[in-house]
Amino acid sequence: MRGLLLPTVWATVLAVLLLGGALGPGYVLSYDMVWVPDLRLGADALGLGTALPRAVPSDAVVAVLDEALGGMLLQKLVLVVPLVAAGSGAAALVGPGVVARLVATSVAVWNPFVVERLAIGHWPVLVGYGVLPWVLLAGAEWRRSGVLPARLPVLLILGSLSASTGIVTAIAACAAAAQRGRRRWLALAGMLVLANLPWLASGLLHAGSATSSADGADVFAPSGGGLLPGPLAFLSLGGTWNAQVVLPSRSGALGVVMTVVLAVLAVLAVRRGWSQVPAGLRRPLVACWVVGLSLTVATWALPGVTGWLASTVPGAGLLRDGSRMLALAAPLTAVLAGRGAEVLVHALPDAFSRAMIAMACVLFPVALLPDAALGLSGRVAAVDYPEPYADLAAELRSLPQGDVVLLPFQSYRAPSWNNDGRPVLAPLGRYLSRRVVVEDRLVVDGRPLAGEDPRAADVRRALEAPDERQRAAGLRDAGIRYVLAEQLPDVDVPDVEGDVVRQLAGLILIDLGPAAPEPRAPAAWMAVMSLAWGGWIGLAVIAFVQWMRDRRRRATR
């Protein structure tokens, strides 16, 4: 790993410049990214809730680690470290040459994929993205030496914090480490299953409700956006379905220029620089790029097929947001940009020209996506929670047990205190120390998409009752004891009969009285998930044992 100090420093500079205000005091709340001071380790985080395990095991990991580090510091680390790892990892993949390494670092850290995933709050995808180059390196080392690197199981765990990123990491691990021989395949498959076991097991337990709305495939299909049609946008690593998280610079001419520059550098790299890429990494890099781009193009071109799969095959809804698979294309894109830049620079006759063009190559991702700087131009700046939130959380701790429902019953909010109305998944659903039932139906383009959580459906039905007494009774039957109503401008909240326990600025807490028992996971589910978590932790133990063996082997040499 010699020669990685400079790229690591450069990656850190870029990560800090990109995140900007996100690293300030407070929490980054953007779309799916909702961090709170102390996340509750509840049934949902453990895969035992009624909803699909979309945040398993990521929520459980956060709930445990924030006990030691606090939610705010942990979020900063989760935002910075993967970007630095992605940059230095790309530099490690690209082969020799300072220019190649720095350019690969720039492209890996500063690109539309990182920007779009950060804006939409898919932090486990970014953690997997940061781990990806290191999975390729460790897998290739395992194939070359025949000895399992102790870091590989740890990387697989970190790269599998959600279902979609677990699939990306698994594809990369297979591409890098696969070799003929049943033992190798069994060992690799075993580790991949263990790394993904919590969400796999929970997903199987929820198989009855694990099909998704077919409409969603059309909505969540990858998209070009701006001047670039789909497949061309994917080549430069952009393609999210959500036009609201695409930066203005990406939608205009600069997006086209970035695609052209990357294509030119790639052609130079393929013609003159490919031999400089370490031999053991070439095939895995190409395999990942082909799989990542193919899946993205397939979900873009055939949303009907994706929709049919999502609505028919349990778990196939994972394929709906196909642009997440572009993470697989990023390592080769960065490597080709780096090698192409090295070829270009060395074709120049004098040191001054080489230095100037090297600087241009290192800076071009920033120049062509300038509004990504300083927290995506303030879009992901950290904010403080309103004071009443802490008061409400304290009040709830002193009240009798019971689940909470959050009204208005809508999944997303756009609070004025969050960067002037930045959309975010209702934060109170995660802020409070109780189980909070929130709406899981999403609204895209003003069109509601069916949710999957049966408990949310029960609450929805209860709230549709004609009067406040019947609504309260329906909620109690659904196991809800408390109603927390947020007063939002121009949004009506249905009246519900009950005692007002606390009234804070914009928040009313109502006690409905003793409710039906909260739905608990069957004992068989508990047993299955205990085994799943045991296996997942077991993989970390395997890593530790392997590390001890490595140490002993080195000591005896």
Add this chain to the structure above:
Amino acid sequence: MGSIIAPIVSILVGGGLAVATLTGVVTSQTSAPEQSPGTINTPEFNYGATE
């Protein structure tokens, strides 16, 4: 002749890009804020938009 052209072109490209990077970053930070995708006046908060 070639020995003169290369430094001139590299100054234009390298220097131009460095200036463009700085200008782009500063301009994007100081330009008027965009209309937030969420609006607190909408009864149903959109998770996103495809257009």
